[in-house]
Amino acid sequence: xxxxxxxHKPPLKVLLCSPRGFCAGVVRAIxxxxxxxxxYGSPVYVRHEIVHNRYVVESLKAKGAxxxxxxxxIPDTDAPVIFSAHGVPKSIPTEAQRRNFFALDATxxxxxxxxxxxxxxxxxxxxxVLIGHAGHPEVVGTIGQLxxxxxxxxxxxxxxxxxxxRDAGNLAYVTQTTLSVDDTAEIVAALKARFPSIHGPHKEDxxxxxxxxxxxxxxxxxxxxxxxxxxxxxSSNTQRLKEVAERAGCVRAMLVERAAEIDWAVFxxxxxxGVTAGASAPEVLVEEVIGAFAERYxxxxxxxxxxDEDMFFPLPRVLRENEAAE
Ligand code: SF4
Numbered sequence: 001x002x003x004x005x006x007x008h009k010p011p012l013k014v015l016l017c018s019p020r021g022f023c024a025g026v027v028r029a030i031x032x033x034x035x036x037x038x039x040y041g042s043p044v045y046v047r048h049e050i051v052h053n054r055y056v057v058e059s060l061k062a063k064g065a066x067x068x069x070x071x072x073x074i075p076d077t078d079a080p081v082i083f084s085a086h087g088v089p090k091s092i093p094t095e096a097q098r099r100n101f102f103a104l105d106a107t108x109x110x111x112x113x114x115x116x117x118x119x120x121x122x123x124x125x126x127x128x129v130l131i132g133h134a135g136h137p138e139v140v141g142t143i144g145q146l147x148x149x150x151x152x153x154x155x156x157x158x159x160x161x162x163x164x165x166r167d168a169g170n171l172a173y174v175t176q177t178t179l180s181v182d183d184t185a186e187i188v189a190a191l192k193a194r195f196p197s198i199h200g201p202h203k204e205d206x207x208x209x210x211x212x213x214x215x216x217x218x219x220x221x222x223x224x225x226x227x228x229x230x231x232x233x234x235s236s237n238t239q240r241l242k243e244v245a246e247r248a249g250c251v252r253a254m255l256v257e258r259a260a261e262i263d264w265a266v267f268x269x270x271x272x273x274g275v276t277a278g279a280s281a282p283e284v285l286v287e288e289v290i291g292a293f294a295e296r297y298x299x300x301x302x303x304x305x306x307x308d309e310d311m312f313f314p315l316p317r318v319l320r321e322n323e324a325a326e
Contacts, residue, residue, distance in 0.1 A: 010271075012297035014290060015224055015304050017216040017276035023209030024311035025108030026051045026280050029085035032106040033060050035319045036080045045074050047092065048084040048137055050106060051280035052235035054257055071095050080104050086137040087111040089144020109313050110207045111138055114174050115145045117201065121172035122146050126199060127165050129154050131187050132176030136236055139176055160190040172199035177207040178237035178279070180244065181214050208311060209279045210237045214244045216306040220274040221248035226267055229255045230285050231278030238278025245274070258285065259292035268296070274304075 029050050036044045042064025049057050049067060057067060068074055071092065074081060080102050083092060087107040096103040121128050128151045132139040143151045154160055165171055173191055175184055184204050191198055221227055227245040231238030233255060245253035252266055267273070273293070277286050293299050314320060 009296065009298045012270065012293055012299045013224075013272040014293065014299050014301045015220045015272065015274045016286075016290075016301055017213070017220050017274060018303050018305040019209070019212045019216065019307055019309045020275075021230075021277040021279070021281050021283050021286060023207070023279040024309075024313045025085050025110060025207070025209070028313040028315060029106040029108065030056060030060070032104060032315055032319060033065050033082055034063070035315060036082060036104060037064050039319070040080055043077075043079050045077070045079055045081045046084065047071060047081065047088065048086065049234075050082065050084050052086075052238075053232045053278075053280040053282070055282060055285060056280065071099065071101070074099075074101070076100075078102060082106050084137065085111070087115065087141030088137075089141055091144060104316050104318060106316065107141070108177070108207075110177055110205075111141070114142055114177065114205045117174050117205070118142060118145050118151060121174070121199065122150055124172075126170050126172040127167060128152070129163070129165075129171060129173040129191065129198075130175070131155070131173060131184055131191075131204070132179065133236060136176065138178070138236070142174065142176070154187065154191075157186055157190045160187060160194060163194075165195070168195055169197055171195050171197070174201070175205040176236070177205055178210045178235075178240065179204075179206055180240045181206055181211055182244075182247070208309070210240065212307040212309060213237065213241055213276060213279065216304060217241050217244045217274070217276055218248045219306055220276070220304050221245040221250035221253070224250060224272040224274040225270040226250065226252035226272075227254070227274040227276070228262070228267075228289055229253065229276055229278065230257075230289055231255060231281040232257050235278045235280050238281065241276055241278060245276075250274070256289065259288045262289065262292055264296070267293075 043066045082104045227250045229241045
């Protein structure tokens with residue numbers, strides 16, 4: 001690039017959100033697949049996308065991982081079978097055991113924590129409300145911790161209004177980990193207004209990574225002409241970041257998986273942008289997006305930080321023990 005060509009590029013201020021991208025649960029899940037491939041060789045089977053990011057999934061496929069949606073797609077094998085970070089219903093490890101699979105559970109510990117909360121409420125005889133999005137694998141996994149009917153999914157304040165519990169005095173709630181902090185607070189408030197004695201976590205079960213990524217977007221979104229959220233459309237926490245940006249006053253918020261998806265009709269004439277990434281989006285894709293802007297603009301990148309993260313989750317025990325035995 002010549003100095004002359006650089007001068008023709010208009011300036012662009014890029015506010016880079018921090019924290020963004022990979023959380024501790026995603027790092028653990030991806031490392032679990034990579035460690036299993038290194039220890040046991042290819043193939044390693046993974047039930048469901050290990051994390052909701054196409055780039056990550058394609059990278060692991062290239063290294064020898066085979067992704068399936070259900071266990072019945074896997075032939076009888078000694079190869080590891082890994083459950084994704086989103087968690088699985090109890091029936092899945094049971095079926096894996098029946099088929100003598102070498103199962104490795106990459107469920108995020110913060111999802112497992114919600115599973116245990118639900119079990120404790122159930123043991124205490126409480127009817128459980130799960131606040132979450134129908135069909136998301138985490139929701140399917142949490143509901144599947146208990147017998148059918150023990151957990152009722154509620155998705156909105158409207159659904160709270162029409163919910164008819166068996167015993168209004170003996171209720172508890174848990175939440176999906178990757179929800180909108182603000183939406184969930186409204187749903188929890190509606191539940192508490194209708195059922196004052198409802199038991200629940202201290203705040204909600206939304207994880208630190210979801211909370212922190214939303215917080216910085218709330219700060220950056222009103223300061224920029226447009227926001228780019230890097231991540232996959234099936235990623236819940238990523239979708240929430242786009243919504244949070246819009247609600248914080250940024251009318252041009254776009255979710256992209258790769259730089260090639262950037263709509264330059266929208267982003268071709270802006271003076272400032274905010275950039276963030278969902279918890280399952282690798283940093284290399286953030287760099288790719290900023291690189292695409294740098295081809296069209298003279299970019300000046302500033303990082304806006306609202307929280308420091310040092311969370312770390314150790315690998316599943318079997319993978320750790322193998323490492324120790326090496
Ligand atoms: S987004 Fe939260 S719950 Fe999901 S994997 Fe990351 S840390 Fe765990």
